[in-house]
Amino acid sequence: MPVTPYPLCRMAPSEATLLRLEMPRSMQTRRAARAMRVSLLVLVALALLPGTTAAESTVILEESNELGDIGATTFDKKGQAVGESSFAVVTEENGLQHMTVRMEIEGGGSNVSEAILAPIAGALAGSSNDVEALRPVGPKRSFRILEQRSQAKRADGVALELLVIDHRQGRVSCYPPDGDLTRGRHLDLPEDDRVVNVPMQLLFVPLVSGEVEDVRFQIALCRDGPVLHKMIAVRGPRSMHDGREVLEIRYGPDLGSAVSWLASRLLPKFSFWFDASDGGYLGHRMPLHRKGPEVLLVRQGLSPVDIGLD
Secondary structure: OOOOOOOHHHOOOOHHHHHHHHOOHHHHHHHHHHHHHHHHHHHHHHHHOOOOOOOOOOOEEEOOOOOOOEEEEEEOOOOOEEEEEEEEEEEOOOOOEEEEEEEEOOOOOEEEEEEEEEEOOOOEEEOOOOOOOEEEOOOOOEEEEEEEEEEEEOOOOOEOOEEEEEOOOOEEEEEOOOOOOOOOEEEEOOOOOOEOOOOHHHHOHHHHOOOOOEEEEEEEEEEOEEEEEEEEEEEEEEEEEOOEEEEEEEEEEOOOHHHHHHHHHHOOOEEEEEEOOOOOEEEEEEEOOOOOOEEEEEEOOOOHHHHOOO
């Protein structure tokens, strides 16, 4: 039965209301200012508490079979070996995973990218598809990205802008090459933060295992300030080489779900290659930096021919 409120004229003022009415206006103003200061201090204290975050990535990454150090050879577009590259993962004392990806060309440019991953205890690993189908993690761990950053150097040795993606603060920033943090340009991350620049081989695990048909995500770049681009990844062709089945994952600009079935033909430039049997990383192709040359990284001990490239 609905409750009928008393008419406003019949409501007896509370003691607190009477006290406010009897207070001088200046005292009310001081009390309000004091209350606001206390509220701000409480918010700051909460923000500084361990494990308290202002925002977080919505992407949950599933551990691959080989989350560790991997050496790779850098090839140019002509298939010539031009340098050495590497993936390295270090477990910090606090349990965070620090991933570093180095891409280098001898006597040329370089790109160093890093990511901080936080293990999610007892979580469910979710697909990166729009459906977000959840599945038990089992013995494998899952991770959430806390921070990503990258900086490249051109062939002449000139450093480019430092890109920092802080998922905890919900902000992507572009800083000058000298790393002066007082002169950054910033962009707020969307509420549905799906920015993955660095740990892409983990992002693509559900695609490699066949659990999803596509993976939608975002990447951040420094242009005239930070910008975000929507991306999509899909399974490409499979091929057999020396008894190994190689699976190609292709990714590029997301043109909408209506054309995702065409993506395997529309996205031929940027790719990752995996061993289809165990999900092992075999190589990937991408620009060294935004205006840099396209490079191909192939796992040490293999050549471009071993992953299906002439």
